[in-house]
Amino acid sequence: MRRSIATVSLSGTLEEKLGAAAQAGFDGVEIFENDLIGSALPPREVRALTESLGLTIDLYQPFRDFEGVNEARLERNLRRAEAKFALMVELGVDVMLVCSSVSADSTGEDARSAAQLHRLAEAAAPFGVRIAYEALAWGRWVDDYRHAWRIARLADHPGLGVCLDSFHILSRGHDPAGIRDIPGDRIFFLQLADAPLMPMDVLHWSRHHRCFPGQGAFDLTEFTGHVLAAGYTGPLSLEVFNDVFRASDPGRTAADALRSLAVLEDEVGRARDLEGTKAPPLRDAVELTRLPSPTRARGYAFVEVAAPGHSVQRVRGALAALGFSHTRDHRSKPVQLWRNGDAHVLLNATDPQLGHTWSDEAAVTALGVEVADAGKAMRRAERLLAPKLPRRRDPAESVLHAVAAPDGTSVFFCPSDPAEGEDWLADFSSPAQGSGGTDGVPLTGIDHVGLFQPFDHFDEASLFYRSVLGLDPDDGTELAAPDGLVRSRALSRGGASPRIALNASLLGRGPGRDARGGSQHVAFGCEDVFAVARSMRRGGIEPLRIPDNYYADLACRTDLEPVTIEHMREHGILYDRAGDGEFLHFYTPMLDGRLFLEVVQRKGGYRGYGAANSPFRMAAQRAEASR
């Protein structure tokens, strides 16, 4: 299907918006009126520019407060509309969006509105323009797409149809199944936007918090399925009002946007496959572009930590204290493999300068994820606009398949079955005369990785990891750090690893603060957190010190035995409970600027990350830093 984006979804001048949309690979755009009014380009030059960029203009929008007015106002509105129709001819666009009226002056009789819209469509016809009538979620009289369609049907003009906007429909909780009752050729346009569920007035929600499909809480796969089942053949078009996207690099936002449509189209196709013969046939004009099927990441093959010279010893010491052994060395690079049970850490002593802004501090620089078919995973990732990594960035040279995540972290696809010929371990020499704690308590693997995100790219990162690794995002939460709120969202394989916790400052504080202020960590799973904590202390590393006040509070709000709480206090172990599940976890001190390690024990099916303890962990880190 054709893919479009409204210019209001991107930042910059009109020229910059158009350039970004074309660069990302969109087929068309919706021109948001204020973007044209604010542009020095005359309409004909806008048309010429879009043509030279390989874009069509698919919609001119919005035209407001047209219907339900008195005769004098109707004449004025028609005059205003005709000027826009003439403009549209110059632009080369043949569909105008007309929003349901919000005017206090308007009246709500359907017959009158229908008659007036009929006149509008009649006036548009000589210009070759058609009218797409849309029910705004906050329309004064018409706030339901079914009502807009009743009026359009009543108006009975071939040049009048409806525009469907997923936000306006799903934000109100209206059942989208009714879309199937609208003839497809009367759906003149389809606007797609997702949004997180937020408890606020729908207008405020719409103007500030829309996001791209797959980044919010709406089921756009089902929604789009209904629209296609109705017989719609126009473009899938994104109209997203978002405070952050408005202020971010338009090229990057456009790529994020196109990725969201690629995933959506693919998911609509898969949903049809599942429906099988029951799925209504698509109109001839519609072809759903499919992606290589998701190869869901099965877990972590490894995590790479790069540590510059001044911190490499400290990271090694912490790994050793956690029972890791230095088991192998890379054949050609200064990369060591450290292992405890199924947890593999690659310690890269080269400076982690690539793709990261924090080149002078230790950082998580790569995730190796196990997949059934690394080649297919790579093909899918590339179709999702993930930048392929140059070979020189691979710490494990046998792995051919690697891409860069939006935050600059490298993601390596490692075949679960090394017989596939891409055994990353093969790059590493036979067991070294290992340093490190061979008497360590076993870890069960990498439980999760915590990655701090640039403020602007939180939603982009979430969609990236979801679509490229086949992970499921949770609903997200907010954490109170000593220096402000942190937005947090975790992704996992249905609650299992590979789990990734994404964090970002709720208020953008500039790249400096984003990169420095937020920390990264690797969390290891275990079956006896007390044993690992004791072992770490024997290894010479004290845990992050948690205040006694925390344990006093724990004693009065839980039924934990005093002796248990005393042991927790001794080892800085934090506690959370959800239903029958329990979570015990502790932290190493900050190893270098912004990197720390965590050890967690999950009991009784606990699926969270101890978010309730995060404010105390962050306060303790702040206290540690100021000591």
Added chain:
Amino acid sequence: MRRSIATVSLSGTLEEKLGAAAQAGFDGVEIFENDLIGSALPPREVRALTESLGLTIDLYQPFRDFEGVNEARLERNLRRAEAKFALMVELGVDVMLVCSSVSADSTGEDARSAAQLHRLAEAAAPFGVRIAYEALAWGRWVDDYRHAWRIARLADHPGLGVCLDSFHILSRGHDPAGIRDIPGDRIFFLQLADAPLMPMDVLHWSRHHRCFPGQGAFDLTEFTGHVLAAGYTGPLSLEVFNDVFRASDPGRTAADALRSLAVLEDEVGRARDLEGTKAPPLRDAVELTRLPSPTRARGYAFVEVAAPGHSVQRVRGALAALGFSHTRDHRSKPVQLWRNGDAHVLLNATDPQLGHTWSDEAAVTALGVEVADAGKAMRRAERLLAPKLPRRRDPAESVLHAVAAPDGTSVFFCPSDPAEGEDWLADFSSPAQGSGGTDGVPLTGIDHVGLFQPFDHFDEASLFYRSVLGLDPDDGTELAAPDGLVRSRALSRGGASPRIALNASLLGRGPGRDARGGSQHVAFGCEDVFAVARSMRRGGIEPLRIPDNYYADLACRTDLEPVTIEHMREHGILYDRAGDGEFLHFYTPMLDGRLFLEVVQRKGGYRGYGAANSPFRMAAQRAEASR
């Protein structure tokens, strides 16, 4: 009255919060429980620290989900409470805030809740602790302060009273006059928070968007008056959950907070004065601290523009083209007085390094405002924690009274009557053999000044200008700039000058972007905008170019004559209308990085600033910058 602040209102560690509160001059604090739990300081040390800082701890908060539970849960809740009472003894605090339950497990019979709260108060008594029961606006059963008071009265225990929180009461639209029906000695605590009117769920609104009194839309003067009339004698305490304050420098936030209480207390006193003998007497313990009465700014005496060497010629040229004449020179500094009618601009050719981060660009560095009594205005400003400026910063040395605004702009109080002995003009020599356009069209004065604010300090600046200059803030708006939304609020003397338009990036983009990305301007009033525009062009300055598309749109949405629109187009004049009022305005090009000038003509009582045109002005400036 005593003044307190909840630790949750400030950023940082507990020690930093306490230090900031003490430094600003607060008398006490509310300890927010998570701040204590996250602190390495044991309760006794927290007590010792507060004592050493001269602070009392006035409230421990919050205790949640206590009442309306079954017997087993009640016992657990009492056990939990007793542990907190013991902690409170160590802290030296004798009032605990208990919020109305939000638990799905609770039941809503008043008699049962009252009996359980009676037991809680009974359990608290041996510890010397009293219970302040508060109706949360989103409480499951109790969401109205009158209901909380009914339950407290039913419970009938001397150790049980209510806590009143202005946000919980005013956000729900509950009439605060009913507070007078509560005996003052049963109001155990008063929490104050303001908020802008926002169309969202009250919980979300409360957790993210509270602000200090005078920064939002609630009438806290009336509210506090009711509480004092009831006989309350405790502290005025601020409990403000705000995303920005959580992430800002706590010392600065605390000063902003204390300023808000000083203004509030003063306004409560003035409201009582107005009521005269009808005002109910205050309890003996209450003394309202008063400020010197506001000396409302009457207009602009001058605006100072500092221009570094590379741009001073360009600024001069623009002033000359706008009909300003260089009429005087400062006796000892490189400062020129430029004048057109009642508009005075001081052009300072020294580098504007002080107080500003944009030292290498031209900037508005000072506002001279006319007041009836400069000495009194200064005393009031100092009581409002406005930093007094050192003499060396005064371009007009005769003016003794100057303070720094939160954004670094200097504010000079200039007596309306120079007979007072502080005639700033006296610092300037007799008329120079003036350069500049003596044939210029007269301007009527300085219409407004536009100042870009650091993101963190927008509300602070608004309160500062309101309270120090006696201006009235409007409701504010949001403007769509090409690189993101801009928050805007104007202050004026009842719609007249001195008007100040404050702007800030809606999302903080770091100090670099705040300082660079936002512009400053000085707008001059006139009675014939076309004449001034023609004159400027004759003077060799082309106006900011507004796209033809703007005028095409203007033609179809207004009844303006085509010839008028053509003249507007020719001179880059923008148009707005509100009711019978009309606004015509144009801009100079950017004179240096971020400074430009504007000329406006108001007709028919138009009171706005042409906000609808701001997106097009900003787009045009963006286009200009990229040419």
